[in-house]
Amino acid sequence: YRAGIPGNASYDYVVIGGGTAGLAIASRLSASASVAVIEAGGIYEQDTGNQSVVPYYSLIFPFLGTSEDHPKEPLIDWDLVSIPQASSGNRRIHYAQGKTLGGCSAINTLAYHRGTKGSYQHWADLVGDQSYSFERLLRFFKLTCTLTPPDPRKRNAPNATVLYDPSVFDNSLNGPLQVSWANWVDPASSWLARALQAVGQSLSPTGFSSGKMNGGGWVSTAIDPKDATRSSSEASYLQKSGAGVTVYLHSQASKILFDKDKKATGVAVSTQDKNYVITSKKEVILSAGVFHSPQLLMLSGIGPAATLAAHSIHLLSNLTGVGQNLWDQIFVNVLGGLDVPTTGTYLSTPSQRALALEQYLTNASGPYSSAGGYLSFEKLPPTHRATLSPRTRSLLSHFPADWPEIEYIVSGFPSGLDAPSPPTIGAIAATLLTPSSRGSVTISSSSILNPPVIDLGWLTDPADGDVLVAAVRRIREAFNSSVLTPLIAGAEIAPGDAVTSDMDILAWVRQNAQPIWHASSTCRMGRVGDLDAVVDSRTRVFGVERLRVVDNSVVPFSLPGHPQASVYMLAEKIAEDVLRGW
Numbered sequence: 001y002r003a004g005i006p007g008n009a010s011y012d013y014v015v016i017g018g019g020t021a022g023l024a025i026a027s028r029l030s031a032s033a034s035v036a037v038i039e040a041g042g043i044y045e046q047d048t049g050n051q052s053v054v055p056y057y058s059l060i061f062p063f064l065g066t067s068e069d070h071p072k073e074p075l076i077d078w079d080l081v082s083i084p085q086a087s088s089g090n091r092r093i094h095y096a097q098g099k100t101l102g103g104c105s106a107i108n109t110l111a112y113h114r115g116t117k118g119s120y121q122h123w124a125d126l127v128g129d130q131s132y133s134f135e136r137l138l139r140f141f142k143l144t145c146t147l148t149p150p151d152p153r154k155r156n157a158p159n160a161t162v163l164y165d166p167s168v169f170d171n172s173l174n175g176p177l178q179v180s181w182a183n184w185v186d187p188a189s190s191w192l193a194r195a196l197q198a199v200g201q202s203l204s205p206t207g208f209s210s211g212k213m214n215g216g217g218w219v220s221t222a223i224d225p226k227d228a229t230r231s232s233s234e235a236s237y238l239q240k241s242g243a244g245v246t247v248y249l250h251s252q253a254s255k256i257l258f259d260k261d262k263k264a265t266g267v268a269v270s271t272q273d274k275n276y277v278i279t280s281k282k283e284v285i286l287s288a289g290v291f292h293s294p295q296l297l298m299l300s301g302i303g304p305a306a307t308l309a310a311h312s313i314h315l316l317s318n319l320t321g322v323g324q325n326l327w328d329q330i331f332v333n334v335l336g337g338l339d340v341p342t343t344g345t346y347l348s349t350p351s352q353r354a355l356a357l358e359q360y361l362t363n364a365s366g367p368y369s370s371a372g373g374y375l376s377f378e379k380l381p382p383t384h385r386a387t388l389s390p391r392t393r394s395l396l397s398h399f400p401a402d403w404p405e406i407e408y409i410v411s412g413f414p415s416g417l418d419a420p421s422p423p424t425i426g427a428i429a430a431t432l433l434t435p436s437s438r439g440s441v442t443i444s445s446s447s448i449l450n451p452p453v454i455d456l457g458w459l460t461d462p463a464d465g466d467v468l469v470a471a472v473r474r475i476r477e478a479f480n481s482s483v484l485t486p487l488i489a490g491a492e493i494a495p496g497d498a499v500t501s502d503m504d505i506l507a508w509v510r511q512n513a514q515p516i517w518h519a520s521s522t523c524r525m526g527r528v529g530d531l532d533a534v535v536d537s538r539t540r541v542f543g544v545e546r547l548r549v550v551d552n553s554v555v556p557f558s559l560p561g562h563p564q565a566s567v568y569m570l571a572e573k574i575a576e577d578v579l580r581g582w
């Protein structure tokens with residue numbers, strides 16, 4: 001690709017945001033057109049080096065802290081902070097979002113998998129377009145990536161067998177994203193995985209990329225196995241694209257420009273010392289992510305009329321759904337002391353780190369090469385379901401039959417304490433995959449310089465607390481299973497043995513819920529005439545022309561599990577629509 005020099009210029013397509021979807025679609029369009037990418041950040045490999053490239057560090061980035069006073073990393077994070085979450089301890093949540101080429105794919109935790117067949121069918125039915133069925137999306141999923149099978153020799157963990165379905169990948173397509181399995185297994189995680197299996201969550205025979213998410217498995221990751229480095233949209237799609245893509249770095253789009261017929265004609269851009277306009281001969285594609293895409297639509301005259309009027313913004317299209325319908329999955333970690341080592345244990349002294357570094361550099365393996373890995377999905381079993389209120393059960397019944405309600409994620413970290421204290425703190429997280437609460441994004445001024453105003457809406461619907469309380473009890477079963485009896489050391493660390501009643505567990509959940517950074521749906525896709533729809537099924541924005549939104553903000557709901565595989569898929573699908581002139 002080429003580096004753009006700030007100043008007026010013209011291209012066939014202008015993509016706002018060089019993130020996950022933005023670079024994938026820009027790269028595909030550039031095969032037959034000129035494409036400009038406007039990206040507010042820089043190049044993460046230069047700006048934060050090993051931290052953003054080496055898989056292990058993605059688990060311990062200090063700036064992923066979620067409290068208001070988290071350590072800052074302005075070179076790659078937007079430093080967005082929500083408004084106080086009234087139903088979640090009145091906390092203001094720092095919600096990390098990548099501000100760099102690659103966007104969130106440059107800072108995420110690398111898990112790669114797809115949603116369930118039922119979830120894509122629900123998408124297809126909701127938007128009235130059967131091309132969103134899993135069978136028809138599979139072609140686009142296959143286009144995105146190249147799969148490298150697990151290497152048992154390097155993983156060196158006989159009790160961490162990987163099961164997956166190779167038929168849903170097609171390496172002959174030479175997909176840019178590298179998908180593989182980590183060349184290291186965390187011992188604590190493999191024990192916690194066995195504990196989940198012991199309470200009935202058996203190993204899935206297919207893994208999680210063939211439209212099924214039921215049971216446990218070692219998840220595939222966006223890691224390039226050749227050197228165990230992050231495969232972001234920048235390291236994959238952009239690096240593979242030719243001179244057809246021109247990237248403007250440290251350049252913030254401040255407004256989408258339209259002619260008198262409401263056709264998008266380009267983008268107003270500002271750098272620290274220059275304002276300029278990039279004109280689009282064909283289309284503008286907005287890929288600024290779940291918080292900034294709705295912000296930019298509103299600043300450009302597309303959104304709820306009342307909001308725009310309040311900030312004296314000229315109204316082009318009154319779309320009440322812009323910034324609404326925010327879905328966010330949240331998680332809580334149940335913690336217990338474990339008498340087994342964990343990945344961090346192998347990195348706690350200078351000589352261990354030197355050894356690990358040698359393994360990493362010579363063999364692309366060892367503790368540094370992995371970003372974790374065991375996930376387990378389930379619908380709550382009948383005994384736990386029985387504890388939910390009738391209303392909660394009714395809300396859950398509206399999700400497709402194959403849509404899991406909880407994702408359990410296992411991990412461990414060194415306790416840092418000397419014996420007789422346990423060396424490891426083992427964690428099983430419960431992530432809520434069926435949130436009923438909704439948040440929103442709005443603006444506080446007509447200027448791009450003011451960040452979007454984010455209300456995550458966490459736990460505002462009682463159903464979400466209800467389900468998470470049941471999930472905490474379920475995790476306690478796993479910690480109490482006989483598999484862990486010889487390894488458990490001491491009392492439960494969190495929530496702690498004193499927290500037993502539903503009311504107390506719920507209070508703890510409200511204080512301790514964390515983001516898993518999967519927010520979506522703030523510019524949701526829908527049918528013409530749907531009350532809060534913002535784009536149609538080809539992601540064209542209602543009420544204007546030559547403008548699409550392509551990122552996780554248009555996905556109509558948070559798909560179960562981790563979204564990046566579907567974001568790449570969507571970029572491939574819409575690139576094909578654009579090139580066909582649809």
Ligand SMILES: Cc1cc2nc3c(=O)[nH]c(=O)nc-3n(C[C@H](O)[C@H](O)[C@H](O)COP(=O)(O)OP(=O)(O)OC[C@H]3O[C@@H](n4cnc5c(N)ncnc54)[C@H](O)[C@@H]3O)c2cc1C
Pocket residue numbers: 016017018019020021022038039040041064096097098099100101102103104105107108109110111112113251252253254287288289290292293296448516517518519550551552553562563564565567
């Ligand atoms: C910490 C973290 C961990 C995660 N872990 C996982 C995981 O393990 N697996 C998984 O599947 N998903 C994970 N996710 C979620 C996933 O990465 C995101 O949902 C997905 O990458 C979003 O892609 P996007 O294209 O919608 O937006 P982004 O990738 O965020 O791209 C938006 C881009 O637009 C740019 N931008 C914004 N505003 C402007 C502007 N005005 N002008 C110019 N540029 C602008 C941004 O800088 C950014 O580069 C994680 C996310 C985070 C933050």
